[in-house]
Amino acid sequence: MHLTREEEGILAGEEGRGRQKAMELVVALGDIYNAKRLIPVASAQVSGASFKTVGDAGIKFIEDFSSRARVSVRASLNPLGMDEKRWREMGVTSAFQKKQARIVAAYQAMGIELLYTCAPYLAGNRPRNGQHVAWAESSATVFANSYLGARTNREGGPSALAAAVVGKTAEYGLHLDESRKPRIRIEFEEIPEGLVPLAGYLVGKIAGKRVPYVEGVRLTADEHKSFGAAMAATGAVSLYVYPAPGKKKVDMSMIEECVSLPRSELMSCADDLRGDDSWDLVAIGCPHCSPSELKGMARFLKDRKPSKECDVWFCTSRKTYASCPKEVAVLRKFGKVLCDTCMVVAPIEDMYTRSASDSGKAMVYLPTLGKQRASFRTTGQLLEAISR
Ligand code: F3S
Numbered sequence: 001m002h003l004t005r006e007e008e009g010i011l012a013g014e015e016g017r018g019r020q021k022a023m024e025l026v027v028a029l030g031d032i033y034n035a036k037r038l039i040p041v042a043s044a045q046v047s048g049a050s051f052k053t054v055g056d057a058g059i060k061f062i063e064d065f066s067s068r069a070r071v072s073v074r075a076s077l078n079p080l081g082m083d084e085k086r087w088r089e090m091g092v093t094s095a096f097q098k099k100q101a102r103i104v105a106a107y108q109a110m111g112i113e114l115l116y117t118c119a120p121y122l123a124g125n126r127p128r129n130g131q132h133v134a135w136a137e138s139s140a141t142v143f144a145n146s147y148l149g150a151r152t153n154r155e156g157g158p159s160a161l162a163a164a165v166v167g168k169t170a171e172y173g174l175h176l177d178e179s180r181k182p183r184i185r186i187e188f189e190e191i192p193e194g195l196v197p198l199a200g201y202l203v204g205k206i207a208g209k210r211v212p213y214v215e216g217v218r219l220t221a222d223e224h225k226s227f228g229a230a231m232a233a234t235g236a237v238s239l240y241v242y243p244a245p246g247k248k249k250v251d252m253s254m255i256e257e258c259v260s261l262p263r264s265e266l267m268s269c270a271d272d273l274r275g276d277d278s279w280d281l282v283a284i285g286c287p288h289c290s291p292s293e294l295k296g297m298a299r300f301l302k303d304r305k306p307s308k309e310c311d312v313w314f315c316t317s318r319k320t321y322a323s324c325p326k327e328v329a330v331l332r333k334f335g336k337v338l339c340d341t342c343m344v345v346a347p348i349e350d351m352y353t354r355s356a357s358d359s360g361k362a363m364v365y366l367p368t369l370g371k372q373r374a375s376f377r378t379t380g381q382l383l384e385a386i387s388r
């Protein structure tokens with residue numbers, strides 16, 4: 001891979017051990033994927049923030065990195081394992097909180113913006129069409145590539161961190177036009193109300209690592225958020241392509257398979273993931289709720305009363321929470337409006353065993369990372385269930 005004189009210098013340690021280590025990582029990835037050069041990134045999004053997912057070994061790595069390096073581009077952080085202010089109310093232990101605080105302090109010392117959200121594009125870190133970025137969170141990556149038109153690979157936590165430090169990433173994968181061409185065409189007959197997350201769930205399963213071209217979907221920005229998150233969880237999809245007015249013509253020359261998905265396929269997926277009705281937690285907000293989602297739910301609930309004998313979590317970013325005080329007040333009558341965290345990266349397995357969610361991504365991770373017996377319901381069904 002070609003390196004400029006400045007990049008060579010960083011690699012040789014001329015700018016300190018921290019930048020050298022970061023450059024080593026970026027270059028190693030470039031070599032593995034046969035990149036020809038490094039390119040500047042406009043921002044980074046760093047995952048590996050929850051103590052639950054990084055563990056003690058992760059703390060050591062982050063503290064070590066943090067003692068020697070600072071970020072050189074805008075970088076924001078994924079959700080933590082707890083709400084920073086209301087962790088006691090969640091049932092998080094003080095031992096967990098102490099470890100979590102060490103992780104936060106290390107990232108903060110590096111200059112990383114403590115947004116604690118998987119939807120940084122709703123909290124100020126929103127790349128423009130065509131910009132190269134280095135994002136790690138899978139749901140954010142697929143949204144950035146597919147909806148915002150930015151370019152990023154699905155980075156790992158350490159590689160996003162390294163890119164944030166050197167301000168560059170290796171030019172391979174989804175940074176290149178060639179890799180962004182769809183390889184499979186998936187056509188939906190119709191997506192029943194509330195089942196967009198399961199449409200994404202099926203796309204990921206079918207597409208696997210391939211870029212899908214998806215037809216028959218007309219989605220709002222919020223729906224793109226949950227659609228992409230689900231396919232990034234069931235498959236390794238970090239970009240999907242779809243027809244939209246004003247969008248440039250898609251190069252279909254690499255399509256190798258066409259699949260039609262009738263309405264019945266989505267209904268049977270919903271049936272398969274239905275589980276049962278006995279939940280001890282209803283969890284909404286994977287990915288983190290947007291202001292319009294909080295508003296829609298508050299509108300529905302405002303004249304109703306809580307009904308279900310189970311806890312309810314509405315997960316969002318602190319920025320969105322602060323921007324919707326009236327809606328938060330309504331939702332708080334029905335459950336906890338949690339910031340900085342979510343039902344997957346919080347230690348939910350120590351608190352609950354049976355949870356329901358409206359998220360296709362959560363249907364993958366609640367049973368695995370969260371050790372839950374998980375039930376899928378649409379947002380509307382969950383709101384009906386928790387109110388009367
Ligand atoms: Fe976000 Fe947690 Fe879901 S990080 S995408 S809410 S698993």
